[in-house]
Amino acid sequence: MKRANLSRQRLAALGLLGIPLLTYPLFGLAVGQWGSWPAGYVYLFGIWAGLIGVAAWVAERKGR
Amino acid sequence: MLLSGWFIALLAGSYLGLLFAVARYGDARADAGKSIITANVYALSLAVYCTSWTFYGSVGRATSGGLSFLTIYLGPTLMLLFSGVILKMIRISKAHRITSIADFIASRYGKSHLLAGLVTIIAVIGVVPYIALQLKAVAASLDVLFADGSGPLLPWWLDSTLLIAVVLAMFTIWFGTRHLDATERHEGMVAAVAFESVVKLLAFLAVGVFVTYGLYGGLAGLFERAATSPELARLMQPDSAKAGTWGALILLSGLAIVFLPRQFQIIVVENVDESHVKRAVWLFPLYLVLINIFVLPVALGGLMHFAGQDFNPDTFVLTLPLAHDAHLLALFVFIGGLSAATGMVIVETIALSTMVCNDLVMPWLLRSPWLRGEQSRDLSGLLLGIRRAAIVLILLLGYVYFRAAGEAYALVGIGLISFAAVAQFAPAMFCGMYWKQGTRAGAVAGLLGGFTVWLYTLLLPSFARSQWIGNGFVEQGLFGLGWLKAQALFGLGGMDEISHCLLWSLFANIGLYVAVSLNSRPGAMEASQAEQFVDIFRHGGREPDARLWRGSASQEQLVGLLERFLGPARAQQQLIAYAVGRHTSDWRQLPADADFVHFAEAELAGAIGSASARVMVASVVQEENLGLDEVLDILDEATQVRAYSRELESKQRALEAATSELRAANERLRELDRMKDDFISTVTHELRTPLTSIRALSEMLHDDPRLALDDRTRFLGIIVNEAERLTRLINQILDMARLESGRAEWTTGRVDLGQVAREAIESVGQLFRDKAVCLSSDIPPSGPVVMADPDRLMQVLINLLSNAVKFVPGGSGQVMVRVGVAGDAVRVEVSDNGPGLTAEECKLVFEKFRQGGNTLTDKPQGTGLGLPISRQIVEYFGGNLWVESHPGAGANFIFTVPLPAPEE
Structure with missing residues (x-):
């Protein structure tokens, strides 16, 4: 029987990780200013870009 | 401008x-x-x-x-x-x-x-x-x-x-x-x-x-x-x-x-x-x-x-x-x-x-x-x-x-209303892809329920907000019932309208879908589609379809249908592709069987949707309606066939493994058989040599009574020696046989290996003195102690020492015995300054009836069983026996016996 594709599983795991990271209450921690930047803005775009970066790495890797 | x-x-x-x-x-x-x-x-x-x-x-x-x-x-x-x-x-x-x-x-x-x-x-x-x-x-x-x-x-x-x-x-x-x-x-x-x-x-x-x-x-x-x-x-x-x-x-x-x-x-x-x-x-x-x-x-x-x-x-x-x-x-x-x-x-x-x-x-x-009447019209x-x-x-x-x-709304507010509507497809889609029990009745009920709630809690209030319809059902509830307020259903207020609608509509949708699905029986077509959707990766294609259709069809009518909806050119193109897939060049040769009907229906589905394609195909072929039970049987059969074929595969693999094992065992038995034959012929040869010499000398003594006394004594001496050699040979063969068959008797106890070595040196001392060979030793005053049979270890040592004395030159020969501990084993060495052994001989000497030196020219000096027996004994106690030697550099026979595990 064919085993489920490993990179597909890695992407799904990334999705499961993204859900708590991008919602409350974790997002609620990003209040105030981080340096001269609004924390919420930096947090959301940072986590979002991070997820995309890892997803690109997983999806575009050669082989498995 | x-x-x-x-x-x-x-x-x-x-x-x-x-x-x-x-x-x-x-x-x-x-x-x-x-x-x-x-x-x-x-x-x-x-x-x-x-x-x-x-x-x-x-x-x-x-x-x-x-x-x-x-x-x-x-x-x-x-x-x-x-x-x-x-x-x-x-x-x-x-x-x-x-x-x-x-x-x-x-x-x-x-x-x-x-x-x-x-x-x-x-x-x-x-x-x-x-x-x-x-x-x-x-x-x-x-x-x-x-x-x-x-x-x-x-x-x-x-x-x-x-x-x-x-x-x-x-x-x-x-x-x-x-x-x-x-x-x-x-x-x-x-x-x-x-x-x-x-x-x-x-x-x-x-x-x-x-x-x-x-x-x-x-x-x-x-x-x-x-x-x-x-x-x-x-x-x-x-x-x-x-x-x-x-x-x-x-x-x-x-x-x-x-x-x-x-x-x-x-x-x-x-x-x-x-x-x-x-x-x-x-x-x-x-x-x-x-x-x-x-x-x-x-x-x-x-x-x-x-x-x-x-x-x-x-x-x-x-x-x-x-x-x-x-x-x-x-x-x-x-x-x-x-x-x-x-x-x-x-x-x-x-x-x-x-x-x-x-x-x-x-x-x-x-x-x-109206449309049925115009069968030939291009649509x-x-x-x-x-x-x-x-x-x-x-x-x-x-x-x-x-x-x-x-x-009345900002742009995003309008868009979210649409999002909430299409979210109603989620239960029917997701469950449909992963849950075979989901039925049409369940999907209809879920969609209707969710859509109604969406309509009531989101779309109609959006009209009410712009005064297009009365807003009584939002403010006071439908018919004045407070719990029916459109944006606070059952009194659930305090949420924004989108979350409120999403909660209630998905609740109704999923609830109805699951409840109705669990309480309804799917039709035959549903069951087969459910199987194919859920197990799409396993089926890989349309394997069960052909078996799920029974009936008779006319190729002409099906092709007519295709031409009508796809256009003649495209229909021909697809038909040729289908024929090529069946390894023929002319689709007219193909039978209008289940596969062909399925092909036609799939092509039509691409053009007019699966439901319409079903109706069209059904209108030109005579189909036998399969009951649900029949469909389920066929699907089960397919599942079982897959399971059986997997089982068969694993059995076949096991069989192949067993066959190769048997082949190896057979090979080994043949090898053993050959070895046994060699052994017997070698043994008889070895026995015949002393017997021949005993017999010849005895006959001479018997036939010639006037033989001088000196000669008589010399002949008798040789006869006695040869008889002793014969006895030793037979004893060793018996010993070997016992060891190999595992019937040897062992008495295992604590043995001071140093003591055993000293006793062995003492018992062979005369041999060394006779040949004027120097025998020295490096043995600790007491110990090391191992668990073994002292008589057997003595046998090994005596064998090694008597081998050494045989091969060293008389007068200048030197033999050294060392006993010491190396790692978790006792190491005993018997080294000599004899002619030494080639790398090949180092292996050969441990085989039965192989002797050191040139056996063709020299008189054999041993039985050729001493070293194999010694190796068996040492290995029985968990040790090793080997030789390190180069030609002209003497030989160093070494054996180890593991020390007993320390007691806690």
Whole structure:
């Protein structure tokens, strides 16, 4: 029987990780200013870009 | 001049013409077999998700809701990561020639007309507000441009929004229904959509950079200025009170990215290669990040710039450049916004018109006697007409909704109403792909329940808000019943309307779907479709189909059907492809069997939807209706056959392993047999040598009584020696046999190996003295102690010592015995300064009846069994016996016996 594709599983795991990271209450921690930047803005775009970066790495890797 | 009405009309017209050219180019390349749809184009085409809502509405949303506009883009990012689900949809759709989401759901639940129609109606009604949103956005953008320009372009009696709707409808008809090619992918459309995605992204980035860096000196500076105002600072912070809405919007948008008809069309139907999904998983979210990064800065910039004035935040991207006289930029932004709206309207209305035609109108037409009477008529013109009418109707409905409710809402508010409607497809879709028990009755009940709740809690209140209908059911509840208040059902207040609707509609939808599914019995067709959808990866194709159809068909009629709906050229092309797949050149030779019927039905399904295709095929073939039990039996059989074949495979593997083991054992037995023969012949040879000499000497003594006394004594001495050798030989053979058969007697106890070595030296001392060989030793005064049989170890040592003395030269010979501990074993060495052994001899001496020295010329000096016996003994105690030697450098026989494990 064919085993489920490993990179597909890695992407799904990334999705499961993204859900708590991008919602409350974790997002609620990003209040105030981080340096001269609004924390919420930096947090959301940072986590979002991070997820995309890892997803690109997983999806575009050669082989498995 | 730049902002004159005619110039803008010309610009917009040119842009639409450019889109059309891109589409033509894409189609031409596809026809030539050189598709331009790459993974990147596919990922970009997904950005048809970003409509006027994103382009204009997000900024508006950000001015009131702060960061919450981002939820609409976070949901799709997360959803796409579950690429396995998307791939399963694509695989199913390809296997079943599915052309729309209505087709997908209908096909899963037994190719049901009822469901196809229901899904189509929900999709059309649900998406109408979304179309209205595009109209409103384009109208608003034109208003902004003209408010600043040379006055109104249109005469007072012509409504600009209606004009836009008409223009878009004409463009879509021109663009999307040039010819009937529902069986084909619209590669040109996908290329155009990818192109417009780039345009709108560049336009938005341009205005973002203009506002952020041109007006406010960079992101950091803009945020710092905004932070001084508490009202603006609030927009940049998370608001934990909105946690529920935040989650609901992420869920909603995650569902919308697959279930909006246009998204399903682009992601699933237009997919040319499954591997493209891997690129889209990250490239499309990256696009979303880029198009959103300046939304909050533009919103803040707009709020700061227009503070205290009357403004519409939805059009900040236009009004900000205009306020700074950046007219070219404003025009570019207008083109970007037009691009976003056009892309959405084209794909959405094409997807919807296909659904309306295939899943709503066709099934009804096909059953009507009017159409049946005209069997020979070519229907492609009729189909095109239906689709064009559907496009006009959908855009008009959008306009009507805009008139009825559009004014009361911001852009995003309208779009969310549509999202909540298409979210109703989720239970029927997801459960349909993973749960075989889900039935048509369950899907119908769930969809109806969810859709009704959506209608009551979201769509109708949107009409009520603009006073189009009475708002009593919102304020006081239907019939004055408080618990029926449309936006606080059962008293559940305190939520925003979207979360409220999503909660109740999905609750009703999932609840009804599951409850009814568990209490209804699927039909035969449903059961077989459920099996094929859920196990698509396992079936890989259409394996059970052929067995699930029984009946008789006429090839002529089926081919007639194909020609009628696909057109003669395309029908012939597909028939030839089918024949080639069956290894024949002429399809006329093929039987009109179950496979052929299935092929015809699949081809028809691509053109007119699975439900309609079913009806058409059923109208020309005589089918035997299989009962549910029969279908389930066949499916079970298929499952069992698969299980059996797996079992058979594993048994075969086991059998092969056993066979090779047996072969090896047989080989080993033959080897042993050969060795036994060798052994016997060697033994008899060894026995015969002393016997011959004893017999010869005895005969001489017997025959010649006058033999001198000296000779007699010498002969008798030889006879005694040979007899002793014979006895020793026989004893050793017996010993060897006992050791090998495991019947030897052992008495294991604590043995002081040093003591054993000293005793051995003593007992062979005479031999050494006779030959004048020096025997020295290096043995500790007591110990080491091992667990072994002292007599056996003594036997080993005596054997090694007597071997040594045999081979060293008399007089100058030296033999050394060492006993010591190395690691966790006792190491005993017997080294000599004899002639030494070659590397090959080092191995040979441990074989039976092999002796050191040249056995051909010299008289054998031993039995050739001593060393093999010694090795057996040492190995019995867990040790090793080997020899280290070089020719001319003496030999060093070494054996080890492991020390007993230390007692705790």
